Amino acid sequence: MTRSDWEPKTPALMIQGTGSNVGKSLIVAGLCRLFANRGLTVRPFKPQNMSNNAAVTDDGGEIGRAQALQALGCRAPSSVHMNPVLLKPETDTGAQIIVQGKRFDTMRAREYGKQKNTLLPKVLESFSTIASGTDLVLVEGAGSPAEINLRSGDIANMGFAEAAGLPVILCADIDRGGVIASVVGTYAVLELEEQNRIKGFFINRFRGDPSLFDEGMHEIAARTGWRGLGVVPWFADAGKLPAEDALGLEDGFGQGSLKIAVPVISRIANFDDLDPLRLEPGVSLALVQPGEPLPGDADIVLLPGSKSTVGDLAFLRGQGWDIDLKAHHRRGGQILGICGGYQMLGKTISDPDGIEGPPGTVEGLGFLDVETVLTAEKSTVYAEGTHLASGAAFSGYEIHIGRTAGPDCDRPMMQLKNGSMDGAVSEDGRVCGTYVHGLFTSDKFRSAYLTALGASSDLAYGRSIDRILDDLARHLESVLDVDAIFEIAGGGSSLALRDGIGG
Template identity: 80%
Template sequence: MSRTPAVMVQGTGSNVGKSLIVAGLCRLLANRGMAVRPFKPQNMSNNAAVTADGGEIGRAQALQAMGCRVPLSVHMNPVLLKPETDTGAQIIVQGKRFGTMRAREYGKQKAELLPRVLESFSRLEAECDILLVEGAGSPAEINLRAGDIANMGFAEAADLPVILCGDIDRGGVIASVVGTHAVLEPSEQDRIKGFFINRFRGDVSLFDDGMREIEARTGWAGLGVIPWFADANKLPAEDALDLSHGQGDGSIRIAVPVISRIANFDDLDPLRMEPGVTLELIGPGTPLPGDADMVLLPGSKSTIGDLAFFKEQGWDIDLKAHHRRGGHILGVCGGYQMLGKTISDPDGIEGTPGTVEGLGYLDVDTVLTPDKSVVEADGTHIPTGAPVSGYEIHIGRTHGPDSASPLMHLQSLNSPARPDGAISADGRVCGTYLHGLFTDDRFRKAFLAGFGTVSDLAYSRRIDTVLDDLAAHLETAFDVEALMRIAENR
């Protein structure tokens, strides 16, 4: 019985461009008329997307699904780790919360998740012509090899051929590819059928000798040198490390404090692309600017911890001065919770049970609860009457006098319409649980109009165009036919 063609893209390290290349290959093959599916057995990110059935997957797999022009599925990323502290993470399995574990505890557990991962892989195999699988980190991390389900452990379990991605922009790419070969077991070396070099600036022919050296030292086939793709920054980033410090030169200045566990930060991407907006990301130790029109408090994976981090930077003092000068404040999800009077964690979900004081700009209180809301939602932005769509992904319930002036009216599948968020008495502070709201062109246009800026950006259409451009970029630099032969001969 023949198996569905499939190939796994692994990298010489984290952030070498695997996710972007897989997204581009998904669109390239979809443009050729193929039914393509992305798959990542294990991902680590606080930037999650919500599926139609109320599950969570990594944002990179959501972008890859967009490349394939197919709906999101929890099976595209069956294990998602969402860091809550430096040593612990929330574990999402096939879209649902599985538990919270410390790194060592998860290390003992992950092999037991392999059957669930293989089940998801088999489901996708049954519905497509080819599967493009993305590894996590690097197979060279041999200290993590025991029980691995992210790289070679999964490749062996699913009997997948592998191609290796190296990033020349960070330097030392020959050593990173040849070094990866050196630390792998012979069976793993044989599983890798080819390699390619990503993010080359300038004349790619200058690396011809480098390609020949790598081929001679590894025995792997070179599949191409991918030139730098300048529009990569227009696509949603998965890692907070990819966030730039600022963007734009518009008349509206929006400042975003980058908290330590910032989550779902792709909320910011449409604003970053707006010509009329200057979006400034404020790093630790840097004061909030005194001339911002709005301070936007983003989502957080650990609201109480990030509230403490916010205050440690002195941002609470800066925010008070901003508000006193007449500035606006918007909190999204965790940022909304921080803007209230108190946050209570009676069950110790985020750490030691107890209650902490919030920033006090909204007369609401939040109680963190074990149940998690993960839903897509549509509705209306009450101040402007504009339609809005997005998704919720949070724990906790927020209520108080300011809830009587909600920011949104929302509707989710199989649930009654409900108010969401709150607006302060002076109208300059508001909060919402709705992520993805700025992706909606209708809402964003109305929101920015309130600050005197005209928006003509068609955000989703822009992302779709960039994916097509990326596919065309790969067509000229990557040996796609060799990739297909590798995938078909698994």
């Protein structure tokens, strides 16, 4: 299937980058909100993503967290078709492959490199689904088209843009330095057809007076023939939005009196659990990097989710964090485990089918009297219910493999809306575990949980994120040639954009 198989063509463009982490995801989220605010029906799309920070979609699958944020920018329900191929790294050389929201296979990088082109029909099928009935599709690339060693069979950048017939805009990050070379160098390594597919560029994360880069913009345009679309100044609130990958977990947040320590394990997953805690003024969130001890003055240690529970349990022990956890518990500290972190807190983790590695059973941390058996079946569902200790309502999602049972499950942490119970609480009440991610995005639960620990909370998290997206949209609108971007996408004149074709 190619884009010529459906008519009329929906206005669409692809934003690619000069490298990874140049701000593509945030820019697309901001543009989604910008065009939605102008009355258009906008949808995000990313052909292939690599991230362990996944989201459960409204249609019951999983996609990258960045695409869920972009859907929020559009004020639209999330869909598996917004990110049809998601790679979730399990080891340094292998990943679980999610196709249209469901587990497809687990492959090593070299094996996937040989097979990824076979997924292009599924990717184009999803793009067609997203484009149907839509005024504008904003597509995000992955990594950089300058990685020409990966061009064969590519479905993430130029390979997809060519198959779908999309124009491309290039995003470059000046904060890294060498931005002129990164843009002109990208131009130099591309084939002529790919050079011509790029219709414009913009510079991201500029600190200071953007007019000081006027000469740089002219130089890039002269050397590439691409249209300069603007310079985007540094957006200070970017760090308050959900991060796409663990690169966004380098710093803690807050100076509050309640200290929550989070060991940053090697395959940390669904760490959006931490995002609301970053914004709480009464909380100090310490992200403990490998090689560092867990702080002795922590009130709570939060064990996050993991894409490879058994492997990350070994990693945790390798850092000596198991010893630190025992000392923390002896001092009267509390421990909360979420999903993989919950599984680690039990007595054993069994993997009879070798889902995460060689079949077998490993000893857990032993803080909860429960045992976990990993299973091939994966749960990806929304979860709503009540926190039993406080009576506070919560909403979140489950995205895990495995079943956990044992005496401490007779003291569950949560009651779900369907009447079933979730999680476990230790006999002394200081160790809790749950399979539900996203708990802290629920204002009532987060307020009750933190208040019980001595930290008040009046943060309206959802409204805060929505406000930041609106601020980001205004930020981009003030510095980018938005009419030109819409025209490049095939949306017609600026007059059509101002009048609104989707409202």
